[in-house]
Amino acid sequence: MFSTYLFFFLSTVALISAVMVLLSKKPIHGVLYLTLTFFTLAGHYILLNAQFLAVVHIIVYAGAIMVLFLFTVMLLNLNIEGEFQKSTLMKFVAAIAGGMLFLVLIGTLKSFDVATVGNPELTQIGxxxxxxxxxxxxxxxxxxxxxxxxxxxxxxxxxxxxxxxx
Amino acid sequence: MENTIAQFQIIPLQYYILFCSALFSIGVIGVLAKRNALVIFMSVELMLNSANLLLTAFSAYRNDPAGQIFVFFIMVVAAAEVAIGLGLLVVVYRSTHSIDINMLNRLKW
Incomplete structure (x- = not known):
């Protein structure tokens, strides 16, 4: 039961921070939200009993890739608020297209019965x-x-x- | 007894599919809706990560280590990709003083 609650908590935080990456005006806030998403994904890996991947994920993404992003933002002085934006129509079209993709993925997988065979908490492969x-x-x-x-x-x-x- | 309780409380694989599809769609929306090249890079990272998590979930539920090895190699390629991509971004910024991707249409001749 505890792992299910943890799954929902981690998923909610990950999805909210992923949306905030797109909504944040300053790029540096987006980078920090992306770091939060990466940490919640590392929690998901631990939940799946994939310890090696969780550690590698934190080292590579939160350690190396985020530092690269932060250095680029700071070196190029890119932290300017909303200097160029797509038009509202384009944003609307993009949101519709992404939502349609989500619906298609869900609709496809709805008819496809994924049998939960193993128990990830008992596997030792990770x-x-x-x-x-x-x-x-x-x-x-x-x-x-x-x-x-x-x-x-x-x-x-x-x-x-x-x-x-x- | 322990085992049956653990089997009963297991997280369904469908939840992982739902969550990863949502994360992937957010990444797609980011690539489509943004003009800042840095934010587009971050959205690509989101998509890569959702694919990674789903591969790991399938690998853990199917008890097959190949999926997790594959995720490891995806992380390797992603690290190299980000290094090169941000290097290109710096070069573009140096020549155009902007990372607006609409400026990149001057790559056309």
């Missing part, structure tokens, strides 16, 4: 030990390839950030 065993045996090759992806991303970011002197 623990670091078990996930690490799978990662380093079955998925060793993609794991090593992702390091090349990171290297190329790093080189690309440095190349983009470099000011060319003429």
């Amino acid at each position: 623990l670091v030990k078990n996930l690490g065993k799978t990662l380093y045996s079955e998925y060793l090759m993609p794991f090593e390839l992702s390091s090349i992806l990171f290297l190329s991303a790093m080189v690309g970011a440095v190349m983009l950030g470099k000011t060319t002197k003429k």
Whole structure:
């Protein structure tokens, strides 16, 4: 029962802060609301007994990606209130389109019976030990390839950030 | 006895599907309705995260570790994507002094 209440609490906070990301006038408030969303999602991961992913999620998203966003907002001095907005009609159309997408997703999944087979509170696959065993045996090759992806991303970011002197 | 009680109180998988669809739709609305490139990036992050959570939920309910490994790789790609995307944003800001995506139509020739 407790986990169900926790699920509803985390979902409500996540959805409200996700909406606030879009409604906040200043970009920096949006970034902070997004951080709140990420923390509630980490709570969801713990609820699903995926401890490894919860920790990685906090380190990568709340630690690295949010710092990148905050640095961009502060370095570029982007924290100007509502300087450019789409017209009200465009916002309305966007909200209608997104709402239609939500309805289509819900309508599709309504007719599709998802049997709840396992119990996430009893599974042990999300623990670091078990996930690490799978990662380093079955998925060793993609794991090593992702390091090349990171290297190329790093080189690309440095190349983009470099000011060319003429 | 413990096990049956735990089975009875389990959160239905449908709840996760509902929640993740809602989060994904909010991300889509953000991409469609905003002109600030930074907010569009944040909405893309929301969509990625909703997909991640749903993959993890299915993986946990099906007792299959492949889903969680996949989420790990999605996080890897997302981190690289954000680094490059924000680098591009800085370059765009340096040349146009704005991150309004309507300014980017000058990429057309």
